[in-house]
Amino acid sequence: MLDLPCKGVFPLIELIEINKIYKTSKKTFFQALTDVNLKVEKGEIFGVIGRSGAGKSTLLRSVNLLERPTSGTVIVGSNNLMLLKEQGLQERRKRIGMIFQHFNLLSTATVRDNIAFPLKVSKQSPTEIAKRVDELLELVGLREHQHKYPKQLSGGQKQRVGIARALANEPDVLLCDEATSALDPQTTESILALLRDINRKMGITILLITHEMDVIRAICDRVAVMDQGRIVETGTVLDIFLDPQNSVTKQFVNEVIETPGQETFGTYQAKGRIIRIAFRGEQTYEPILYDAVRGTDATFAILQGTVSRMKDTPYGQLVVELRGSDADVNRIINELVQHGLGVNEI
Ligand SMILES: Nc1ncnc2c1ncn2[C@@H]1O[C@H](COP(=O)(O)OP(=O)(O)OP(=O)(O)O)[C@@H](O)[C@H]1O
Numbered sequence: 264m265l266d267l268p269c270k271g272v273f274p275l276i277e278l279i280e281i282n283k284i285y286k287t288s289k290k291t292f293f294q295a296l297t298d299v300n301l302k303v304e305k306g307e308i309f310g311v312i313g314r315s316g317a318g319k320s321t322l323l324r325s326v327n328l329l330e331r332p333t334s335g336t337v338i339v340g341s342n343n344l345m346l347l348k349e350q351g352l353q354e355r356r357k358r359i360g361m362i363f364q365h366f367n368l369l370s371t372a373t374v375r376d377n378i379a380f381p382l383k384v385s386k387q388s389p390t391e392i393a394k395r396v397d398e399l400l401e402l403v404g405l406r407e408h409q410h411k412y413p414k415q416l417s418g419g420q421k422q423r424v425g426i427a428r429a430l431a432n433e434p435d436v437l438l439c440d441e442a443t444s445a446l447d448p449q450t451t452e453s454i455l456a457l458l459r460d461i462n463r464k465m466g467i468t469i470l471l472i473t474h475e476m477d478v479i480r481a482i483c484d485r486v487a488v489m490d491q492g493r494i495v496e497t498g499t500v501l502d503i504f505l506d507p508q509n510s511v512t513k514q515f516v517n518e519v520i521e522t523p524g525q526e527t528f529g530t531y532q533a534k535g536r537i538i539r540i541a542f543r544g545e546q547t548y549e550p551i552l553y554d555a556v557r558g559t560d561a562t563f564a565i566l567q568g569t570v571s572r573m574k575d576t577p578y579g580q581l582v583v584e585l586r587g588s589d590a591d592v593n594r595i596i597n598e599l600v601q602h603g604l605g606v607n608e609i
């Protein structure tokens with residue numbers, strides 16, 4: 264339970280060439296997943312983002328075979344789930360927790376009994392169950408609500424019950440299906456903070472799906488973008504935000520951070536060349552631009568700038584106009600690139 268997180272050592276979840284075809288009527292079929300490949304490393308928080316109908320839930324439910332892929336391989340830890348018999352699959356599933364957008368709690372059971380439910384199913388003794396439920400109530404901050412029924416709880420509290428229940432059997436993986444989509448922004452933030460805590464303190468690997476880029480930015484290490492049943496782009500959250508390649512990815516990124524382009528400056532008549540510089544990590548706070556310009560006869564004007572944070576990493580975007588000879592401007596751009604900054608002329 265208190266294993267230290269051990270990031271990036273080996274994939275804990277591996278989906279290989281997954282296809283899922285739903286039968287929609289006697290004669291019609293719908294392909295919800297096409298050739299999906301995904302590796303989630305032990306200890307990371309991995310997000311999958313896509314529009315409604317992109318296949319996110321189908322993908323997530325393939326990981327514990329709630330939805331059995333039509334073809335492909337599903338590996339979790341050391342097991343190829345597609346090859347397990349029913350009992351082996353049940354055993355493995357116990358250690359794959361899952362939480363849902365609409366919580367899926369038992370309405371006729373108290374908070375305490377909802378959390379105890381999976382422990383009863385796995386036939387633990389009443390003493391063990393009581394002890395574990397107490398620990399979980401403490402973890403999710405619901406001790407004083409333990410005798411309430413779901414309808415007496417707020418959305419955020421219901422999701423805390425869902426999380427406690429999912430953690431009852433000490434899973435190594437937590438699957439989250441739009442876990443914060445039914446919550447207001449503040450409650451979303453507190454649930455995301457709880458998930459981040461669980462990941463850090465217990466080393467539980469989290470695979471979450473969402474249609475909100477803010478969720479990805481707040482807690483994920485890496486992200487895959489889905490469109491029409493396919494994964495169209497995968498990368499670290501920073502790379503995806505600062506240098507999106509696919510058009511769907513670009514749309515998602517633009518919803519949360521503006522990537523300045525020519526249109527941003529309207530009728531402004533530039534006197535020099537305009538470049539967009541992307542900083543990441545500790546570079547964000549270094550005077551790299553100043554140093555690069557200082558060695559030349561050129562000057563610069565800042566047209567726009569932002570500094571923000573993605574999970575734990577600071578990043579910044581700066582749009583500057585470099586005024587000087589072409590040779591000087593090229594020298595400055597080279598210098599910036601050599602320092603590992605992302606530079607785009609716009
Ligand atoms: N049981 C089913 N039978 C037939 N088609 C299905 C079934 N489940 C899902 N689909 C279809 O597969 C596609 C992907 O569905 P899925 O639920 O995985 O999307 P999603 O990305 O989770 O969407 P949302 O953001 O709306 O939850 C959709 O077009 C959906 O209509």
Ligand SMILES: [Mg+2]
Binds near residue numbers: 319320321
């Ligand atoms: Mg869904």
